Amino acid sequence: MTSANGRRNESRPAVEAHGLVKRFGTTQALRGVDLTVDRATVLGVLGPNGAGKTTAVRILTTLLKPDGGTAFIDGVDVVKDPRRARARIGLTGQYAAVDERLTGYENLVHVGRLFHMSTKEARARGTELLERFDLTTAASRVASTYSGGMRRRLDIAMSLIGRPSVLFLDEPTTGLDPRSRNAMWDLIDELVQGGMTTLLTTQYLEEADRLAHTIAVIDHGVVIERGTPEELKRRVGGERIDVLVANVDDLPKVHDALVGFACGEPHYERAGRRVVIPVEDVRGVVPQVVRRLDEAGIEVEDVGVRQSTLDDVFFALTGHAAEGEDGVTRADERKTA
Amino acid sequence: MTASPITTTDADALAADPPQGRIWMVRDSWTEATRHLKALPRNPELLVFAALQPIMFVVLFVYVFGGSINVPGYASYKQYVVPGIFAQTVLFGSIYTGLGIAEDLSKGFVDRLRSLPMVSSAVLVGRTMSDVVRNALSFTVMMIVAFVVGFRFEGSLLGAAEATLLLFLFAYAFSWVQAYTGLVAGSAEAVNSIAFLWMFVATFISSAFVAPENMPSWLQPIAEHNPVTIVTNASRALYNGRDPGSDPFVALAWAAGITIVFATLSVRRYRTTTGK
Numbered sequence: 165m166t167s168a169n170g171r172r173n174e175s176r177p178a179v180e181a182h183g184l185v186k187r188f189g190t191t192q193a194l195r196g197v198d199l200t201v202d203r204a205t206v207l208g209v210l211g212p213n214g215a216g217k218t219t220a221v222r223i224l225t226t227l228l229k230p231d232g233g234t235a236f237i238d239g240v241d242v243v244k245d246p247r248r249a250r251a252r253i254g255l256t257g258q259y260a261a262v263d264e265r266l267t268g269y270e271n272l273v274h275v276g277r278l279f280h281m282s283t284k285e286a287r288a289r290g291t292e293l294l295e296r297f298d299l300t301t302a303a304s305r306v307a308s309t310y311s312g313g314m315r316r317r318l319d320i321a322m323s324l325i326g327r328p329s330v331l332f333l334d335e336p337t338t339g340l341d342p343r344s345r346n347a348m349w350d351l352i353d354e355l356v357q358g359g360m361t362t363l364l365t366t367q368y369l370e371e372a373d374r375l376a377h378t379i380a381v382i383d384h385g386v387v388i389e390r391g392t393p394e395e396l397k398r399r400v401g402g403e404r405i406d407v408l409v410a411n412v413d414d415l416p417k418v419h420d421a422l423v424g425f426a427c428g429e430p431h432y433e434r435a436g437r438r439v440v441i442p443v444e445d446v447r448g449v450v451p452q453v454v455r456r457l458d459e460a461g462i463e464v465e466d467v468g469v470r471q472s473t474l475d476d477v478f479f480a481l482t483g484h485a486a487e488g489e490d491g492v493t494r495a496d497e498r499k500t501a
Numbered sequence: 502m503t504a505s506p507i508t509t510t511d512a513d514a515l516a517a518d519p520p521q522g523r524i525w526m527v528r529d530s531w532t533e534a535t536r537h538l539k540a541l542p543r544n545p546e547l548l549v550f551a552a553l554q555p556i557m558f559v560v561l562f563v564y565v566f567g568g569s570i571n572v573p574g575y576a577s578y579k580q581y582v583v584p585g586i587f588a589q590t591v592l593f594g595s596i597y598t599g600l601g602i603a604e605d606l607s608k609g610f611v612d613r614l615r616s617l618p619m620v621s622s623a624v625l626v627g628r629t630m631s632d633v634v635r636n637a638l639s640f641t642v643m644m645i646v647a648f649v650v651g652f653r654f655e656g657s658l659l660g661a662a663e664a665t666l667l668l669f670l671f672a673y674a675f676s677w678v679q680a681y682t683g684l685v686a687g688s689a690e691a692v693n694s695i696a697f698l699w700m701f702v703a704t705f706i707s708s709a710f711v712a713p714e715n716m717p718s719w720l721q722p723i724a725e726h727n728p729v730t731i732v733t734n735a736s737r738a739l740y741n742g743r744d745p746g747s748d749p750f751v752a753l754a755w756a757a758g759i760t761i762v763f764a765t766l767s768v769r770r771y772r773t774t775t776g777k
Contacts, residue, residue: 222612222775225616226615226616227612227615227616227775228775229773247519247618248518248519248618250519250616250617250618251518251519251618253616254616255612255613255616257609257612257613257776258609259608259609259776260609261608261609261610261612261613262610263536263540263610264608265539265540265543265544266536266539266540270539274532274535274536275613275617277532278529278532278533278614278617278618278619279617279618279619280519280520280525280528280618280619306543322613326617326618
C-alpha cells in the first residue's frame with residue numbers, strides 16, 4: 165500500500181492487473197487479463213482490433229469498471245479509489261483529445277489546473293512542455309488549426325502536465341502518416357529514456373519491437389504470450405523467407421527442403437503457391453535456400469525476405485491469422501489502406 | 502524536438518493525492534466554465550445565429566402573424582407574445598449545452614476529463630453555468646429588439662426583474678435536460694433530432710404564442726399544465742404589471758424539480774460514460 169503521504173510505493177510495480185474480466189452484453193471483451201508494468205519500463209500490449217486492448221486501458225485508467233479482477237496503479241486500487249489513481253496517470257487515447265477551440269497553451273494550462281496546480285505552476289509547466297514538444301511557435305494558435313502530428317504531440321503533453329507516474333498510450337500512431345509515425349516514435353523513445361513508465365497498445369509488431377521492453381500479446385480478451393521482443397521473436401522468428409513456387413504440388417517438397425533453416429513451423433498458403441519460413445537471422449541464408457531448392461529440382465518463381473508482421477506472430481502463437489471484429493485480417497486491411 | 506530527454510521521470514512525479522472538499526467542486530467547475538467562456542467569442546457564427554433566431558421570431562409573430570391573432574385579455578398581441586418568445590428562446594438556447602457535451606464526448610475529451618483527478622460533476626456544472634452566460638447574451642439582444650418593435654414593461658422594474666430571473670432559472674433547468682440528452686445521445690446530430698422534437702412540441706402546445714382557450718378541448722389540459730405555459734404566464738403577467746397569482750411559485754417548483762432530477766441523472770450517467 166502507499167505510504168501515508170500518498171507518495172509512490174517503490175516496492176510494487178507501477179501497474180498491476182490480475183484476472184481482469186469485462187463483458188459488454190453478450191460479448192466477452194476481457195476473459196481474465198494479467199498485466200504488470202515495472203517502473204521506468206515500457207509494456208507493449210500487442211493485438212488486433214477488438215482483442216481487448218482499449219478495454220484493458222480503460223479499466224486501468226478508471227474509465228470503465230471491470231466485472232472481475234483487480235488493478236492497481238502505484239498500489240492504489242483503481243476501482244475502489246479512482247480519484248487517487250487518476251492523480252498518478254496520464255492518458256492519451258486513440259483520438260487526440262484536445263479542445264479545438266482553445267490554443268495549445270490554453271489546453272495545457274487547463275489540464276494543469278484540473279490537476280489542482282496553481283495558475284502560476286500550470287503556466288510554467290505548460291510553457292515548458294510546449295517547448296519540449298516543439299509546439300512553441302504554435303502555442304497561441306487554436307488547436308483546430310493543428311496538423312494530426314501536432315495534435316498528438318499536444319495530446320501527449322496534456323497527459324504529462326500532471327507529472328504522472330504511468331503514461332498510457334492507446335494506439336499512439338494509428339492514423340498517422342509514416343513521417344508523423346516516425347516522429348512519434350522518436351518522441352516516445354525520448355520519454356522512455358527520461359524514465360517514463362509507459363503502457364502502450366499497438367496493432368503493429370514493429371512498433372512494439374521498437375518501443376517496448378516487454379510485450380504482452382492479447383487476442384480475444386486473453387494474454388496469449390508475453391516476453392521481451394527478443395524472446396518473442398525467437399519464438400516466432402524475427403524474419404520471414406517467402407518462397408513462391410511455380411507448381412502447387414511442390415509445396416511439400418519445399419517444406420522438406422527448407423525445414424532445417426526454420427526456427428518455427430513453416431506454413432503453406434496453397435492458394436498463393438507460397439511457403440513462409442520463419443528464420444531467426446536471415447543473413448547468409450538466402451543463397452543457401454536458393455541452392456537447396458535448386459538441388460531439389462523445384463521450380464521457383466520468387467524468393468523474398470521480409471520482417472515478421474503481426475500476422476506471423478499470431479500464426480505462430482495461435483495457428484490462425486489475426487482477425488479484427490469484422491473477421492478481416494490485418495494483412496487484408498493493410499492492403500486496402 | 503530538443504536534444505535533452507524529456508524529464509518527466511518518476512523522480513519528479515507528483516503522485517500526491519487529489520485534494521478533497523467542497524471548495525474544489527467550485528474551483529473545478531469554474532475552471533471548466535472558463536474553457537467554454539474563452540471559446541465563446543471565437544465562434545461568432547454561433548453568436549450571430551443565437552441572436553438572429555429570436556429576432557426572426559419577434560418579427561414573424563409581431564408583424565406577420567400578429568395582425569391575425571387575437572388573444573383574450575390583451576389588447577396588444579405584442580405585449581402578449583414577446584414574453585412567450587423570451588421563454589421559447591431560452592428553451593431553444595438550452596440545446597447548446599447538449600451539443601457541447603455530445604461534442605466533448607464524441608471527440609474523446611470526456612475520456613480525458615474523466616481520467617483527471619478533478620471533481621467529476623464539475624464538468625457538467627461548469628458547462629451549464631457557462632451556458633447561462635451564453636443565454637444572457639442572447640436574451641439581451643432579444644430584449645433590445647423587443648423594445649425596438651415597441652414592447653414595454655407595463656409593471657414595475659422589480660416585476661420585470663423577477664420575470665427575467667424566472668426565465669433564467671427555467672433555462673438553467675432545461676440545460677440539465679439537454680446535458681442528459683447529450684450524454685445519452687453521444688453525438689451532436691442525435692442531440693439535434695431528439696431536442697428539436699420535444700422543444701417544438703413543448704413551445705407550440707403552450708401559451709407562448711396563442712391562448713390555450715382557443716385550442717381543441719382535448720389539447721387544452723396538456724397546454725395548461727405544460728411548464729412552458731406556466732413560466733410564460735408568470736413572466737407575461739410580471740412584465741405587464743398584472744397579478745401572476747401562484748404561477749411564479751409553480752414555475753419555480755418546476756425549475757427546481759427539473760434541475761434536481763436531471764442533474765442527478767446526468768452526474769450519474771457521466772461517471773460511467775466513455776467516448777466511442
